[in-house]
Amino acid sequence: MNTLAELRAGRLAGAKRIDLSCGLTEFPREVFELADSLETLNLSGNALHTLPDDLHRLHRLRVLFCSDNRFTTLPESIGRCSQLDIVGFKANQIHTVPAAALPPSLRWLILTDNQIEELPDTLGHCTRMQKLMLAGNRLRALPASMAALQGLELLRISANRFHTLPAWLLSLPRLSWLACAGNPFDTQAEDAAMAARSVPHTDWRELTLGKKLGEGASGVIHQATLGTSRQVAVKLFKGAVTSDGWPHSEMAACIAAGTHPTLITAQSRIDGHPDGVQGLVMGLVDPAFVTLAGPPSLASCTRDVYAEDARWTCSVALRIARDIASAMQHLHARGMLHGDLYAHNILWHAQRGGRLGDFGAAWMTGALDAAQAHAFERLEMRAFGCLLQELLERCTDAAPASVATLKDRCLQPDVAARPSFAEALQMLQQASSSSSSFSSSSSSSSVSP
Structure with a gap:
C-alpha cells in the first residue's frame, strides 16, 4: 500500500500501479504527475464521492478500482478514459449509472453491492466485455442492447429484483458462468x-x-x-x-x-x-487433495491461472473430467446450476480424481419450465468445455480424439447444440476405457518376449 506522503514527495515517479487507502475525501491531483506511466489506480477504501472531470489525462490508465467509497453516481469522467479495461466500484451507494460513464473499451465491470435500479443502453456498446458483476443491486431488467455483448463470458446478477431472465441470455455464444440466485423468480x-x-x-x-x-x-x-x-x-x-x-x-x-x-x-x-x-x-477433504488452479487474474479476466509446472497424464485428466461431469449431472438432475464451474473450485488427486465445491454462485431452475432449464444447463456446458480444454492442454501424452471432439462440442457457440452432462459423462467413460486399453496394449508390446 502506498502513502499520500510518498505521492506528494515524488517518490512514486514512474509507477505503473499505485494503491491509496488513507481516508481520502478528494482525488489527489498529484496522481496526474504519473500520467505517462500509471496503468492501475486503486483508490478503494476511502471516502471519495467524485472523480475529476479531466481523469482522461491519465492516458495509460487501464485499471481503476474505487470500491468501498461514497459514490452515488458512477462518474462520467470514466467514460472518457479510452484505454480502460477494468473498472470496479463495489460497495458504494451508487444509484445512477449515466450513459456517458461507460467507456466502450471495458472488458470487466464490477458494480456489486450498490443501489442501481437501471443500466443505460450504452452498456451494449462495450463489445469487449467479458466479465460483468452486478450482484446486490435493485435491477429488474437488463438493457436489451446487451444482446450485442457476444464476448460476455461471466455474468453475476444475483441478489437483485428479477422476476424473469432475459431470453437473449441464451443467444450469447460465450456465456459460461451465470449467477442468478436471490432474485424473486429464484427465492x-x-x-x-x-x-x-x-x-x-x-x-x-x-x-x-x-x-x-x-x-x-x-x-x-x-x-x-x-x-x-x-x-x-x-x-x-x-x-x-x-x-x-x-x-x-x-x-x-x-x-x-x-x-x-x-x-x-x-x-x-x-x-x-x-x-x-x-x-x-x-465433509473434511483429505489434505492430499489440492486445488487444481488459481482464480482468474486481472490479465486472464475469465480464465483460471495454473501453476507453470501443472502437468498430468491423459488418464488423470480424464478421471478429473469424469468426476466433475458426474457431479454436474447430479446437480442438474436436482434442478440446480453450479454457476461457477472453474478449476479453482476443484480439488484433485492424481489417483483419486476431482472434487467439486463452492456453491456461492449456484442457483435453482425450479421456476423455469423444462425447456428453459435444459437450455441454461447447456449454457453451463461451455464452462465444462473450458475446463476440459485446460486439462487437455497440460497432458503429458495424447488424449483420444473423441475427447477433443467433446471439448469442441461444449465450446461451440450454439447453446442448444451442446451436449448434456449425461452425454459428456458417457463419452468420457468410453474414452477412458479406450485409453486404458491402449496403454495396456502399448505396455505389453514394449516388453521383450
Missing part, C-alpha cells in the same frame, strides 16, 4: 429446495474449531471436531452480499445439492452460534 425455488431436502442440525456446542482452512467472499472455513473425535470442516458465513450473491442462497444451494461422491457438500446446519452466525458442517 421460492430456494425455499422449496430447502424444505424438500433438509439436512440434520448440529448444535454449535458440539463443535470445537481448529485451524482455518480457507476464507472466501462468503465465509470462513475451519477444520473442526464434532463430538469427541469426528473430524469435519465448518463454514461460517459472513452475512454480507458477495460478488456471487447472498450467503443464505449459497447455504440453500449446499443443502439442496444433496450428497454425491465427487461433490463437497453440506452434512448439517449449525444451530446456536452465540453471535447468530449461520454455518454448515461439511
Whole structure:
C-alpha cells in the first residue's frame, strides 16, 4: 500500500500501479504527475464521492478500482478514459449509472453491492466485455442492447429484483458462468429446495474449531471436531452480499445439492452460534487433495491461472473430467446450476480424481419450465468445455480424439447444440476405457518376449 506522503514527495515517479487507502475525501491531483506511466489506480477504501472531470489525462490508465467509497453516481469522467479495461466500484451507494460513464473499451465491470435500479443502453456498446458483476443491486431488467455483448463470458446478477431472465441470455455464444440466485423468480425455488431436502442440525456446542482452512467472499472455513473425535470442516458465513450473491442462497444451494461422491457438500446446519452466525458442517477433504488452479487474474479476466509446472497424464485428466461431469449431472438432475464451474473450485488427486465445491454462485431452475432449464444447463456446458480444454492442454501424452471432439462440442457457440452432462459423462467413460486399453496394449508390446 502506498502513502499520500510518498505521492506528494515524488517518490512514486514512474509507477505503473499505485494503491491509496488513507481516508481520502478528494482525488489527489498529484496522481496526474504519473500520467505517462500509471496503468492501475486503486483508490478503494476511502471516502471519495467524485472523480475529476479531466481523469482522461491519465492516458495509460487501464485499471481503476474505487470500491468501498461514497459514490452515488458512477462518474462520467470514466467514460472518457479510452484505454480502460477494468473498472470496479463495489460497495458504494451508487444509484445512477449515466450513459456517458461507460467507456466502450471495458472488458470487466464490477458494480456489486450498490443501489442501481437501471443500466443505460450504452452498456451494449462495450463489445469487449467479458466479465460483468452486478450482484446486490435493485435491477429488474437488463438493457436489451446487451444482446450485442457476444464476448460476455461471466455474468453475476444475483441478489437483485428479477422476476424473469432475459431470453437473449441464451443467444450469447460465450456465456459460461451465470449467477442468478436471490432474485424473486429464484427465492421460492430456494425455499422449496430447502424444505424438500433438509439436512440434520448440529448444535454449535458440539463443535470445537481448529485451524482455518480457507476464507472466501462468503465465509470462513475451519477444520473442526464434532463430538469427541469426528473430524469435519465448518463454514461460517459472513452475512454480507458477495460478488456471487447472498450467503443464505449459497447455504440453500449446499443443502439442496444433496450428497454425491465427487461433490463437497453440506452434512448439517449449525444451530446456536452465540453471535447468530449461520454455518454448515461439511465433509473434511483429505489434505492430499489440492486445488487444481488459481482464480482468474486481472490479465486472464475469465480464465483460471495454473501453476507453470501443472502437468498430468491423459488418464488423470480424464478421471478429473469424469468426476466433475458426474457431479454436474447430479446437480442438474436436482434442478440446480453450479454457476461457477472453474478449476479453482476443484480439488484433485492424481489417483483419486476431482472434487467439486463452492456453491456461492449456484442457483435453482425450479421456476423455469423444462425447456428453459435444459437450455441454461447447456449454457453451463461451455464452462465444462473450458475446463476440459485446460486439462487437455497440460497432458503429458495424447488424449483420444473423441475427447477433443467433446471439448469442441461444449465450446461451440450454439447453446442448444451442446451436449448434456449425461452425454459428456458417457463419452468420457468410453474414452477412458479406450485409453486404458491402449496403454495396456502399448505396455505389453514394449516388453521383450
